[in-house]
Amino acid sequence: MFRDFKSGGYNLEDTNVSGQRLIFLILLISLAYTSATISGQKIKRMTVQKYVDRIIKSGRTVRCHSSFYIGLYGSNSVNFLEETSELVAELLKLNSNKCKYYQQGERAMRLILSVS
Numbered sequence: 001m002f003r004d005f006k007s008g009g010y011n012l013e014d015t016n017v018s019g020q021r022l023i024f025l026i027l028l029i030s031l032a033y034t035s036a037t038i039s040g041q042k043i044k045r046m047t048v049q050k051y052v053d054r055i056i057k058s059g060r061t062v063r064c065h066s067s068f069y070i071g072l073y074g075s076n077s078v079n080f081l082e083e084t085s086e087l088v089a090e091l092l093k094l095n096s097n098k099c100k101y102y103q104q105g106e107r108a109m110r111l112i113l114s115v116s
Contacts, residue, residue: 012026
């Protein structure tokens with residue numbers, strides 16, 4: 001959790017705030033952290049985590065990222081897909097045999113969007 005608040009997520013230490021502002025900032029970050037963690041757990045339960053990040057990197061036997069990371073970057077993946085949909089449609093016209101894989105990823109992004 002502390003790594004997520006610091007350089008692994010919200011960069012709390014770079015804000016240089018203190019006193020009352022720090023308390024309010026920590027409260028706000030705690031709410032956002034809870035939301036991202038719950039979203040990440042739901043994404044993992046839907047088994048679409050592999051579309052956000054690799055589940056296990058080569059040579060490792062344990063998971064790579066926390067539920068917080070999956071929840072935080074799940075919404076980024078959906079936003080990226082929305083921004084690049086026209087480009088992907090043009091590429092699929094050139095190589096239509098990849099359409100099945102794109103549709104699988106699109107379904108996963110819809111599931112991730114339903115969690116957010």
